[in-house]
Amino acid sequence: MPDIFVGNPKDSNFPKKESVSESEKINKEQVEEPKSIDHRRQIVEFQADKEHSHSHLFSSYCEKPSGVTFADKLENEELLLFLRKHLITNVPWIVSALALSLAPFILIAIAGFGALPINLLPPVYITMILFLYYFFVIGFIFVHYLTWFYNIGLVTNQRIIDIDFSSLVFENVDATKLSQVEDVGYKQVGIIRSIFDYGNVHVHTAGPAANFEFNAVPHPERIINIINALIGKTQHIHV
Numbered sequence: 727m728p729d730i731f732v733g734n735p736k737d738s739n740f741p742k743k744e745s746v747s748e749s750e751k752i753n754k755e756q757v758e759e760p761k762s763i764d765h766r767r768q769i770v771e772f773q774a775d776k777e778h779s780h781s782h783l784f785s786s787y788c789e790k791p792s793g794v795t796f797a798d799k800l801e802n803e804e805l806l807l808f809l810r811k812h813l814i815t816n817v818p819w820i821v822s823a824l825a826l827s828l829a830p831f832i833l834i835a836i837a838g839f840g841a842l843p844i845n846l847l848p849p850v851y852i853t854m855i856l857f858l859y860y861f862f863v864i865g866f867i868f869v870h871y872l873t874w875f876y877n878i879g880l881v882t883n884q885r886i887i888d889i890d891f892s893s894l895v896f897e898n899v900d901a902t903k904l905s906q907v908e909d910v911g912y913k914q915v916g917i918i919r920s921i922f923d924y925g926n927v928h929v930h931t932a933g934p935a936a937n938f939e940f941n942a943v944p945h946p947e948r949i950i951n952i953i954n955a956l957i958g959k960t961q962h963i964h965v
Contacts, residue, residue, distance in 0.1 A: 786810040787944040809879035811942040812924035819870040879940040912946035
């Protein structure tokens with residue numbers, strides 16, 4: 727029997743060809759939606775949901791930090807991640823600094839039992855020795871804190887920047903565009919790293935650009951998810 731429908735077009739039971747076509751069109755668009763849209767949605771949700779956080783002297787992880795600036799900032803460049811080594815990584819040198827600070831008091835206590843001939847020295851000499859000793863201890867603390875403080879990783883909406891600082895005289899700054907990033911991953915080995923949730927993040931780039939490594943940074947899985955979302959957005963724009 728031929729597919730012929732006879733009836734009043736105004737009748738509600740009459741099939742509406744236009745409405746069926748629109749629904750099919752919507753379903754087709756949903757099926758053919760590119761995967762890169764998911765990356766755009768991830769980064770848009772990240773930028774919309776996450777409010778600006780304040781970075782302080784002991785910050786090791788900040789998303790969209792406020793009040794942070796850096797040299798050679800590009801036009802319309804927005805800082806999304808501010809990274810340092812996890813604060814717990816400072817425990818070894820802090821314990822050493824405390825031990826060094828308490829060492830003279832321990833020696834004085836031992837000298838009180840006559841085990842050390844400290845009392846034979848003039849008080850002026852003892853004062854000068856203690857002054858020089860604690861000057862060394864303060865310098866030890868100062869160098870280690872600055873080394874931790876100025877070793878920074880930055881992730882913006884356009885670039886990844888790695889700032890290496892050591893021994894007060896060496897500074898190295900590397901940067902690469904997000905379009906040159908090929909792959910990111912992280913390594914988290916050990917009970918301490920798992921408990922405090924920190925690890926090494928590896929960023930592999932294309933061409934002559936150097937590979938980046940952020941050592942002992944907090945929330946490594948969160949970091950690579952954010953970078954992956956940025957890579958997806960950048961690739962969608964440049965393809």
